[in-house]
Amino acid sequence: MALTEEEKEILNGNAEINKSLYTDNRKFVIDIDKLLPKGELIDIRKHTRFIDFPKHNHNYIEISYVYQGELNQIIDNRKIKLQKGEIVFLNQCITHEIKASNKEDIIINFIIRPEFFDYVLTLLEDDNVISKFLITTLYTNYNEGEYLYFKVAQKENIQDLLEKIIIELYNPSIMNKAAIKLLVGLLLVELIRNSQNIEIYSSNNYEKMLIINTFKYIEESYKKATLNEISGRLKQPHYKLSRLIKRYTGMTFKELLQEKRLNKAVELIGISNYSINEIIELVGYENPTYFYKIFEKKYGTTPRRYIYKN
Template structure:
């Protein structure tokens, strides 16, 4: 897909939209999309896919629902009206909203000129790719830390004043082009455009809210820095050295990590290690003992135990499943 093909693609009426034209209530009766009140991830994501980009379906009422992924919606044309946590919000052309996980929201039927681009991100993507890049940036750091680690306690959204930003429109258009073109290195290009997009959104939000930072946001920035530190030193990190780096008492660092993650410092480190190991199992030919040592385990039996707790299968089974896929 070339860049000039994006606009005709977005404005074309697909089969799903044609089905609901004049019958917006039909979506409420499609059982293959919803599991209880949550949208099934499998409806949007393929196995091991971390990002999905699609055009919001026009002419259909989307009933109240939740989902376990972050949803970013950009109004390419027209308007978008949602009810989020019982608050009705209408976005105009050029505006962008990011919804946290588990946010209850419904969407009114969009008209023919209401073109919305949705970018959906699994937790595994922003957990391993975005958090450390956003360390030190207040607004999105707070939002993504809460989305990943406290999703059951927070139900939030951020609305960005991006209607006058040609850069946001350009980045969103490029994301659509890359996603549907499947050119070489498209995944890498999509990741790069997302980082550029978030950088622009941070700047817009900062300009619109200059001088209004709260102490709670500043505290969360420190938490994002801690996550980054743990992600980058997971192989050898311990509580004492981490506390010394941030000029905290070990007991205090242990407490704030427990408050944010809901588990101890060592359990968080173990979770990081086994997730790094899962990537090595999928993408390298290192044997399991080498992987165990590489991610920081001195005892391979302890590695097997933690890995199975996290993924419900052994390292060898995990590798076989993902290699076959």
């Protein structure tokens, strides 16, 4: 309930948000480096009360949690009123504005760098709305606005997890970062279990599903995967799917497949007794010379030296 310095200035007559606190950009894109120290992946910030917060977006993922009172937003021209205990996830491309909150309205904003979710995603199955939201959000080429609105005020286990995460963030301690990751992972699992209470908004869900299915195909079939095969499975012309992959990820299908194969090769180098030639075959390459070339380009060393280096 305590007033922040910004709120004190507003109550003393400052009628506009001081944008320099949030960005150096002329467009009102809130910069995470203004709010979060470099090297930190997640923090929380109480939303500024008593003033309309003008239309903006962020270069990070924001989760807003109504700790007390209510939150009135206009998200992509859609009016949303969140009640106590409700949550909304916003990706970097969504535009929203927030109506002035009263003294009793306590909104907690989670400020999160996308890479925070690299670990969390390993805990989740990929066939759910949260994983789909996070997967595309992790790629900066994806420029469609999206939000997930969770109507979970009555779910005590979810409220308890949110309370624990807030306490961990306000009171740093030993193993604090690991605890936060695990708690956020558990929170997402519980939100997925309550998917009947989620309102989803995306400006292009269909294209997003094509990309997610392509990732899944590469993950499962990287040894023999081809663009023609996945195009046939998805009933899409290969040139159309190729353009979508490039648009959403900044990479071609061939580059995505190569990235997966090289990552798998490094994994096998670290945990198996296979020879380098056996690993080359296991990840789907027939030409050892080509494999050595792309491996050295990516990792700056040969596979054999990589073994001893690591």
